[in-house]
Amino acid sequence: DAGVIQSPRHEVTEMGQEVTLRCKPISGHNSLFWYRQTMMRGLELLIYFNNNVPIDDSGMPEDRFSAKMPNASFSTLKIQPSEPRDSAVYFCASSPLWVSYEQYFGPGTRLTVT
Amino acid sequence: DQQVKQNSPSLSVQEGRISILNCDYTNSMFDYFLWYKKYPAEGPTFLISISSIKDKNEDGRFTVFLNKSAKHLSLHIVPSQPGDSAVYFCAAIRSGQKLVFGQGTRLTINP
Numbered sequence: 001d002a003g004v005i006q007s008p009r010h011e012v013t014e015m016g017q018e019v020t021l022r023c024k025p026i027s028g029h030n031s032l033f034w035y036r037q038t039m040m041r042g043l044e045l046l047i048y049f050n051n052n053v054p055i056d057d058s059g060m061p062e063d064r065f066s067a068k069m070p071n072a073s074f075s076t077l078k079i080q081p082s083e084p085r086d087s088a089v090y091f092c093a094s095s096p097l098w099v100s101y102e103q104y105f106g107p108g109t110r111l112t113v114t
Numbered sequence: 115d116q117q118v119k120q121n122s123p124s125l126s127v128q129e130g131r132i133s134i135l136n137c138d139y140t141n142s143m144f145d146y147f148l149w150y151k152k153y154p155a156e157g158p159t160f161l162i163s164i165s166s167i168k169d170k171n172e173d174g175r176f177t178v179f180l181n182k183s184a185k186h187l188s189l190h191i192v193p194s195q196p197g198d199s200a201v202y203f204c205a206a207i208r209s210g211q212k213l214v215f216g217q218g219t220r221l222t223i224n225p
Contacts, residue, residue: 004157035215042120042217043158043203056212091157101146101207105157 002026004106006092012112018080021109024073025094033103034067034077035091043091049075082113117141118206120216128224133191135219137204140185144206144214149178149189152201152218161202162189194223 005024093103150158
């Protein structure tokens with residue numbers, strides 16, 4: 001049984017370019033979460049969905065970030081335009097429960113913006 | 115406004131000894147606490163948890179202690195093994211709300 005799948009695993013792009021990160025949650029999970037990991041702030045929740053509906057996007061840094069979940073098996077996180085300070089590891093996680101006590105994380109996408 | 119804090123970015127312990135990772139929180143409304151473990155190039159994985167109605171939970175070599183009056187959480191690993199070398203994240207949640215993570219502590223077990 002596959003876990004959470006993220007693509008790409010690594011992304012290097014130039015400042016100003018659009019970046020799209022992709023996530024396939026575990027089949028049957030109702031909740032999906034996007035996190036960003038940095039040295040200073042650890043794991044920050046950016047946005048989460050329940051049954052494909054965005055519930056809380058208060059962690060999204062600014063309007064340059066957007067996320068969608070068109071169906072139960074796919075989600076994207078888009079940064080447009082990207083900036084060097086967006087460089088981080090972005091994780092997607094899914095959970096079978098609305099109350100997200102235990103989340104299952106993907107391997108992450110390491111984003112470098114030059 | 116970091117609600118969950120791990121003040122030690124790194125910890126080094128000799129193999130076979132006890133590893134103690136600490137976590138402090140500020141929100142007294144948290145009712146569930148978790149520890150996640152993360153290896154390089156992998157996502158975090160759930161390790162152990164504790165409800166706020168308990169003060170200790172044990173699972174094999176791993177024990178989590180909760181001191182609500184001090185708003186302090188700790189993870190004990192005994193005996194420590196080389197495979198325990200990883201980044202450990204403390205997390206807390208209030209029912210119906212989102213999980214809040216600390217910054218992580220990098221644990222290195224030396225042979």
